[in-house]
Amino acid sequence: MQKRSPRIAVVPGDGIGVEVIAEGVRVLKHLAPDLELEHFDLGADRYLRDGVTLPDDVFMRWRDEFDAIFLGALGDPRVPSNVHAKEILLGSRFRYDLYINQRPIRLLDARKCPLKGKGPSDVDIMVFRENTEGLYTAVGGVLKKDTPDEVAQEACVVTRKGVERIIRAAFEWADANGKRRVCMSDKSNAMRNVGQLWQKVFRIVAAEYPHIEASHLYVDVLAMELVRAPERFEVIVTGNLFGDIITDLGAILQGGIGLACSGNIHPGQLGLFEPVHGSAPDIAGQGKANPMATFLTAGMMLANLGRPELEVRIIEAVRVLLLADQTTPELGGTLTTSQVTDALLEQLG
Numbered sequence: 001m002q003k004r005s006p007r008i009a010v011v012p013g014d015g016i017g018v019e020v021i022a023e024g025v026r027v028l029k030h031l032a033p034d035l036e037l038e039h040f041d042l043g044a045d046r047y048l049r050d051g052v053t054l055p056d057d058v059f060m061r062w063r064d065e066f067d068a069i070f071l072g073a074l075g076d077p078r079v080p081s082n083v084h085a086k087e088i089l090l091g092s093r094f095r096y097d098l099y100i101n102q103r104p105i106r107l108l109d110a111r112k113c114p115l116k117g118k119g120p121s122d123v124d125i126m127v128f129r130e131n132t133e134g135l136y137t138a139v140g141g142v143l144k145k146d147t148p149d150e151v152a153q154e155a156c157v158v159t160r161k162g163v164e165r166i167i168r169a170a171f172e173w174a175d176a177n178g179k180r181r182v183c184m185s186d187k188s189n190a191m192r193n194v195g196q197l198w199q200k201v202f203r204i205v206a207a208e209y210p211h212i213e214a215s216h217l218y219v220d221v222l223a224m225e226l227v228r229a230p231e232r233f234e235v236i237v238t239g240n241l242f243g244d245i246i247t248d249l250g251a252i253l254q255g256g257i258g259l260a261c262s263g264n265i266h267p268g269q270l271g272l273f274e275p276v277h278g279s280a281p282d283i284a285g286q287g288k289a290n291p292m293a294t295f296l297t298a299g300m301m302l303a304n305l306g307r308p309e310l311e312v313r314i315i316e317a318v319r320v321l322l323l324a325d326q327t328t329p330e331l332g333g334t335l336t337t338s339q340v341t342d343a344l345l346e347q348l349g
């Protein structure tokens with residue numbers, strides 16, 4: 001029986017999300033014309049029109065019929081509650097149990113790194129952030145609201161299963177990609193209950209990969225070391241909140257938010273791939289949005305669909321463009337969003 005083509009749900013989102021996803025789709029069509037792409041009208045406009053965020057029938061269709069979601073940024077000043085973003089993005093992460101948030105910190109052009117004397121061989125790290133637990137489960141509450149005695153509590157929810165699977169994912173990826181160092185980061189000196197679980201499970205899983213060096217750093221030390229000596233790191237695995245912060249630090253090490261890509265993954269199931277940046281209302285509609293994070297996101301998605309060679313081609317083409325200053329103004333170029341895509345497609349051949 002002939003294998004069917006991968007099916008991708010395309011959700012452009014809001015603001016520059018719409019602009020960069022359109023460019024990402026051009027690249028996908030160029031490199032993988034067999035992909036079946038279906039666009040979904042979800043985002044702030046739709047929410048303001050009819051109150052819809054992520055309808056149940058769409059949620060089921062994505063789960064049953066699609067291989068990946070290609071998502072632009074969500075966020076619009078007209079929706080101050082950001083409810084549509086929470087329900088589409090966080091809803092997908094939690095409801096599809098996309099427990100791996102995978103974010104590369106990969107410097108392509110040394111001139112874009114704010115660290116003195118560091119080049120691409122020094123900044124090449126894969127971060128595995130736990131994506132469904134920790135402090136992001138909204139477990140907690142508020143007592144005596146709007147009184148002088150108001151109390152707020154946010155629980156850090158961590159399960160052995162959740163910790164084990166993200167740590168294992170990091171080691172498996174390291175093993176499959178020829179990496180020899182995995183660093184786990186937590187705050188177990190201050191958060192003792194959650195920390196002891198991370199520490200214990202890390203030791204158990206690491207013992208199954210004796211050829212990989214397993215190390216540990218408190219997250220405050222990790223933040224310092226990422227700036228002082230990023231070359232120490234190949235693979236980092238950490239919890240939800242720490243991963244969120246550390247990967248944004250990483251985005252700057254690689255040249256800025258316009259170059260940061262991410263995947264939300266549960267191996268063997270539908271994945272959700274998105275550039276890390278927001279909808280940038282300050283530059284929306286002006287052709288200034290850098291689409292490179294979206295190209296790299298498309299590459300990550302293709303690799304996860306079993307086409308790693310296409311990701312390599314995208315990374316190399318983005319590298320060539322950056323070195324030639326063929327990029328948008330925030331990275332020192334003069335091209336518009338769609339001109340960057342034109343240049344990329346020419347480079348891809």
Ligand SMILES: NC(=O)c1ccc[n+]([C@@H]2O[C@H](COP(=O)([O-])OP(=O)(O)OC[C@H]3O[C@@H](n4cnc5c(N)ncnc54)[C@H](O)[C@@H]3O)[C@@H](O)[C@H]2O)c1
Nearest residue numbers: 073074075076258276277278279280281282283289290330
């Ligand atoms: N994953 C997501 O969907 C996501 C992530 C972050 C923020 N947001 C939402 O986006 C909206 C704006 O948030 P923000 O301003 O804090 O963050 P932002 O990432 O949208 O913008 C921060 C700064 O970076 C610039 N920038 C961002 N992406 C760029 C790109 N591709 N090319 C060039 N410059 C780029 C913007 O112009 C702005 O100056 C908010 O509604 C927020 O909730 C969504």
